[in-house]
Amino acid sequence: MNPVRVLIADDQELVRAALRIMLDRRADLLVVGEAADGEEAVALALDLRPDVVLMDVRMPGMTGVEATRHIVGRWPHEQPHPRVLVLTTFDLDEYVHACLRAGAAGFILKNVSPDQLADAIRVVSSGEAMLAPSVTSRLIGAFTALPPALVEPSPSLRAGALGELTRRELEVLVLVARGLSNARIARDLGLSETGVKSRVNRILTRLGLENRVQAAIAAREAGLLGE
Known part of the structure; x- marks a missing residue:
C-alpha cells in the first residue's frame, strides 16, 4: 500500500521541521514538500499533488484560508484535489471556520500528540472529516459572526437538490447538521457505520458540497433544523 503523501504548509521553519520528523517516522506517511x-x-500542491495538505492558518501574504480556497475550489487536474487539514493554535479561531467553509476536510490543534496528528492525516486521506462532534455545532453557530471579508458566500443548493435525497438521507443530513458522529447516527437510526458513511457521501455528491460542515450549514440555512 502506498504511503499517504503529505505537504506541510507553515511559516515557521522549526514547526515544519518538527512536523516532518514526526511524520517521516511512520512508514505509511511521506512528507513530499514544505511551504x-x-x-x-x-504552487507546491499543484506541482506535487499530495494526498493531504497540512495547512497553517495565519501565514504572511496569502493566508491558509485563501490557499485552501485555491486548492479546493480551483483544482485544475483531473484527479481529486488534496484534502486540506488545517493546523491551528485555538479550536475557535475564526480563520479556521473560514477554512472549513472553503472546503477544508477538518482541523487539528498544534498541541496534539504525534500519534493523534498521524491519525488525523489518515482519517482525512480516507475521505472522512476530522471534526469532533462537540466542535461541529460550535463551528456552525459561529459562522454567522464571521467578518464578511473572511468568508465566501454560503454553499448554495441548486433548486430541487434536497428533493433528490431519500427520506433516510434527509434524516442523516439533519443528524450530521446537529454534529453527530457516524457512529452515533448509526445507533440512532439503526444503521451500520458503513451505511451511514455511504449515505453521507451520497448526500455530499447530490448537493454538490465538499464536506460535513458545508452540509451542516446548508441544512441549517434550508430550515431543516427547525431553528
Whole structure:
C-alpha cells in the first residue's frame, strides 16, 4: 500500500521541521514538500499533488484560508484535489471556520500528540472529516459572526437538490447538521457505520458540497433544523 503523501504548509521553519520528523517516522506517511506561506502551498500542491495538505492558518501574504480556497475550489487536474487539514493554535479561531467553509476536510490543534496528528492525516486521506462532534455545532453557530471579508458566500443548493435525497438521507443530513458522529447516527437510526458513511457521501455528491460542515450549514440555512 502506498504511503499517504503529505505537504506541510507553515511559516515557521522549526514547526515544519518538527512536523516532518514526526511524520517521516511512520512508514505509511511521506512528507513530499514544505511551504512557508499560502502562495507556495498552492504552487507546491499543484506541482506535487499530495494526498493531504497540512495547512497553517495565519501565514504572511496569502493566508491558509485563501490557499485552501485555491486548492479546493480551483483544482485544475483531473484527479481529486488534496484534502486540506488545517493546523491551528485555538479550536475557535475564526480563520479556521473560514477554512472549513472553503472546503477544508477538518482541523487539528498544534498541541496534539504525534500519534493523534498521524491519525488525523489518515482519517482525512480516507475521505472522512476530522471534526469532533462537540466542535461541529460550535463551528456552525459561529459562522454567522464571521467578518464578511473572511468568508465566501454560503454553499448554495441548486433548486430541487434536497428533493433528490431519500427520506433516510434527509434524516442523516439533519443528524450530521446537529454534529453527530457516524457512529452515533448509526445507533440512532439503526444503521451500520458503513451505511451511514455511504449515505453521507451520497448526500455530499447530490448537493454538490465538499464536506460535513458545508452540509451542516446548508441544512441549517434550508430550515431543516427547525431553528
